[in-house]
Amino acid sequence: EDQVTQSPEALRLQEGESSSLNCSYTVSGLRGLFWYRQDPGKGPEFLFTLYSAGEEKEKERLKATLTKKESFLHITAPKPEDSATYLCAVPSMDSNYQLIWGAGTKLIIKP
C-alpha cells in the first residue's frame, strides 16, 4: 500500500537554527514528490517537485532533496515567517494522480 510518513510532527526552533524535516515514502512507482507549505486559513502553497533520487531544489532558505526512500526539506537560518505546516505528498498510480499525503510537520520559529 502506498504510504507517506512525515517526521517530526512538530518542530520548534530558534531563529537562525537550521534543521531538516523528513518525508519517507513507499510507493509502487514514483511520479514525483511534492513539498507544500500551508499557513493557517490558507490553501497549500506549492514549493518543490522532485522526480528522481539525487535531485535537489532550492528556494530561499529551503532546500529539498530526494533519495529512493525519503525526502528531506532542509531549512537554513530560518526566520519567524518560515513558521507554517510543511506537507509532503506523492501522486498515486491512478489515472488522476490523486495525492497521498503525509500528516505534515508544524514548524515554529521563535524570534
Place this chain on the structure above:
Amino acid sequence: GAVVSQHPSWVICKSGTSVKIECRSLDFQATTMFWYRQFPKQSLMLMATSNEGSKATYEQGVEKDKFLINHASLTLSTLTVTSAHPEDSSFYICSARKAGTSEQYFGPGTRLTVT
C-alpha cells in the same frame, strides 16, 4: 505561473440555501481538479475528483447529491453545496493538476459558514 483562484474567499449563508464555489486555473490548463475540505487543525480531506467534461468521482462518505461538482472547462470547476446545514461549515479548497504533469496547485480556499 501556476496560479489557482477561488471565489468567494468566504461566504455566510442560511441553513437550507445553496452556495456555489468557483475554482479557476488562471495560467494553465487543468486536466483534473480536486475538491478538499479541511476542519481546524486537521488534515486535508479529499472530497471528489473531476475531469473536464466528465462526472465527478466522490470519495466514500461524501454525498454526491449534496456536493454538486461541475467541471465545464479545462480552467473552471465549481462546487455547489446544496441545502446547506451548519455541519457543512468548513474550509473548502480546490486544486488543479497541470495538464501533462503530475503537479497539483491549490487555491487559497473558501471559508463557508452556515447559520
